[in-house]
Amino acid sequence: MAVTDDVVLVDQHCHGVLVTDVTAEEFAAGLTEADTAGRPDRWRSMLGLAVRRWCAPVLDLPAHATPAEYLARRNDLGWREVTRRLLRAAGVGHWFVDTGYATDTSPTELADLGGGTGHEVLRVEQVLEDTTAGSATELLDRVGAALRASAAVAFKSVVGYRGGLGLPARRPSERDTRQAAERWLRGGTRLTDPVLHAWLVHEAATVGAETGRALQFHTGFGDADLHLHRADPLALTDFLRARRDVDVVLLHCWPYHRGAAYLAHVFDTVSVDLGLMVPFAGARTGAVIAETLELAPFESVRYSSDGNLLPEIHHLGAVLWRHHLGRLLDEWIGDGVLTAADAERLAHDVGGGNALRSAPHLLGDLDDQR
Numbered sequence: 001m002a003v004t005d006d007v008v009l010v011d012q013h014c015h016g017v018l019v020t021d022v023t024a025e026e027f028a029a030g031l032t033e034a035d036t037a038g039r040p041d042r043w044r045s046m047l048g049l050a051v052r053r054w055c056a057p058v059l060d061l062p063a064h065a066t067p068a069e070y071l072a073r074r075n076d077l078g079w080r081e082v083t084r085r086l087l088r089a090a091g092v093g094h095w096f097v098d099t100g101y102a103t104d105t106s107p108t109e110l111a112d113l114g115g116g117t118g119h120e121v122l123r124v125e126q127v128l129e130d131t132t133a134g135s136a137t138e139l140l141d142r143v144g145a146a147l148r149a150s151a152a153v154a155f156k157s158v159v160g161y162r163g164g165l166g167l168p169a170r171r172p173s174e175r176d177t178r179q180a181a182e183r184w185l186r187g188g189t190r191l192t193d194p195v196l197h198a199w200l201v202h203e204a205a206t207v208g209a210e211t212g213r214a215l216q217f218h219t220g221f222g223d224a225d226l227h228l229h230r231a232d233p234l235a236l237t238d239f240l241r242a243r244r245d246v247d248v249v250l251l252h253c254w255p256y257h258r259g260a261a262y263l264a265h266v267f268d269t270v271s272v273d274l275g276l277m278v279p280f281a282g283a284r285t286g287a288v289i290a291e292t293l294e295l296a297p298f299e300s301v302r303y304s305s306d307g308n309l310l311p312e313i314h315h316l317g318a319v320l321w322r323h324h325l326g327r328l329l330d331e332w333i334g335d336g337v338l339t340a341a342d343a344e345r346l347a348h349d350v351g352g353g354n355a356l357r358s359a360p361h362l363l364g365d366l367d368d369q370r
């Protein structure tokens with residue numbers, strides 16, 4: 001038994017799942033960040049191997065069942081039963097669900113399928129893009145008010161996908177912000193203006209600091225829409241140095257997870273998570289976790305799956321994290337690096353305790369589960 005086996009996880013960043021059966025093509029599209037899923041064969045990857053090894057037995061198939069056998073069984077059982085089995089076997093107590101993408105299930109609906117409790121992570125760009133206003137001042141006021149009024153457990157920004165993570169340390173001047181808001185009101189639909197975007201992220205940071213909510217950033221790899229070099233978390237350094245009033249979580253991070261670990265090391269308000277990289281790395285997950293723990297304090301690392309669309313991703317995030325962190329900790333116990341008690345504390349902190357510390361109203365709940 002590994003020390004990670006009984007950890008009730010907090011999946012501190014994930015998305016909803018599809019509420020329909022899927023074709024072979026749709027399933028393959030869920031196994032890749034590419035915008036095409038025909039060739040190369042997406043099953044022949046670390047993630048594809050992990051689905052066959054870890055998910056097949058949850059559907060009563062032998063480990064390493066073929067893709068055709070897996071998809072046939074999946075459709076026999078139906079999406080609801082498949083989703084229920086895969087999510088429940090993940091052992092998650094809290095799902096923090098980004099409602100800006102893959103919105104087929106709300107946080108509550110995801111938790112109904114998977115057990116535990118669902119909470120919203122609010123995508124801040126969507127707040128601005130959905131706000132109507134007759135003037136620049138009204139727009140800025142309404143966005144600030146919407147952030148304050150939100151019941152979300154955390155905020156999330158995709159500025160890494162738009163202008164990039166090189167945010168200014170200070171919020172833009174009132175004059176520049178007003179002019180940018182006026183430009184936006186003349187027909188903006190997708191926020192890319194660097195001034196208005198910088199204002200928005202600073203505003204979310206301020207509201208997060210006031211209301212005890214963390215600000216999550218997409219960093220590192222993502223889909224083909226991304227310019228990966230602009231999503232290096234090290235580009236956030238000026239912002240992080242200036243905004244030490246708010247908890248910041250760097251999501252995904254790969255291949256910059258070592259740089260992210262450095263930021264978590266030098267800034268006590270910064271945490272890192274490896275969501276989506278854990279399922280994608282499959283059998284190489286242990287290496288990515290170990291490289292992150294080289295420098296990141298153990299209180300500054302958080303579990304997430306970044307599961308989206310296919311419940312296989314939520315499931316693999318959890319089982320690969322348990323398996324590979326468990327093996328790593330066993331090895332370290334054997335080498336005298338730490339004690340079993342140290343290992344248990346690390347597993348519980350990374351698995352959920354650290355995320356709950358920035359969501360204090362959920363803390364009582366964690367104590368109940370221990």
Ligand SMILES: [Zn+2]
Pocket residue numbers: 013014015098306
């Ligand atoms: Zn995500």
